[in-house]
Amino acid sequence: MIAKLNAEHDEIVGSSYALQIAFRDQDVEAARSACKELGGLLHPHTRLEEVGLFAEMKLDELFTEHVASLCAEHAELDVELEAIVAGDLASIPKMLTLLNNHIDREENGLFxxxxxxxxxxxxxxxxxxxxMDGPGEAHGHPHEQ
Ligand SMILES: [Fe+2]
Incomplete structure (x- = not known):
């Protein structure tokens, strides 16, 4: 499971470069399609974390709060993605920083x-x-935390 989640992180980070390029070019359309692609990888992944590993970890009260903060970051990532899709390119660096810090907190903290x-x-x-057999079919709506 941890190997699977790490591999998905690599894919997500790989896909996020398109967003960086869209920001550099200040290209709203490219940013939108990059968000769509990134969201298609991110949403099944965060869902898998939340129904699987996070659900198990938060049972231990040592980690309850920490898991809640990671879930809150999942929701923040969605908010930033939506802002970018709505045309706010300034959200791109925010989203990328948040994404990278978030992955770092998982890979070097919770995992x-x-x-x-x-x-x-x-x-x-x-x-x-x-x-394990997911990445879950990408469902067409952002999941609630
Ligand atoms: Fe993750």
Missing amino acids: PAALAYLDDTQWDKLHRPEL
């Missing part, structure tokens, strides 16, 4: 903590096919 704290039963639960 190592999960490896240390979750037990075998919990990993079995997280490795059930409906979570």
Whole structure:
């Protein structure tokens, strides 16, 4: 599961460069299509995190608040994406900074903590096919946190 989430992060970061280029060129149309592509990768991913790893981690009160803050960042990312789609190119650097910091908090915070704290039963639960065989079909609407 952690390997899968990390691989998805790489794809998401890879896709975010198109947004950087759109910002450099101040190209609203390119920014819109970059957001669509990024959202198509991001939404199934954040959903998988929230219904899987996050749901399991927040059961431990040591991580409840931390998981809530990561979920809040998922929602913020959506707000920034929507602003960009609405034509606000100034949101692009904000979105990219937020995205990179967010991924860093997961890869260097929650994921190592999960490896240390979750037990075998919990990993079995997280490795059930409906979570592992995703990236979940991209659904056409941003998910609620
Ligand atoms: Fe993530």
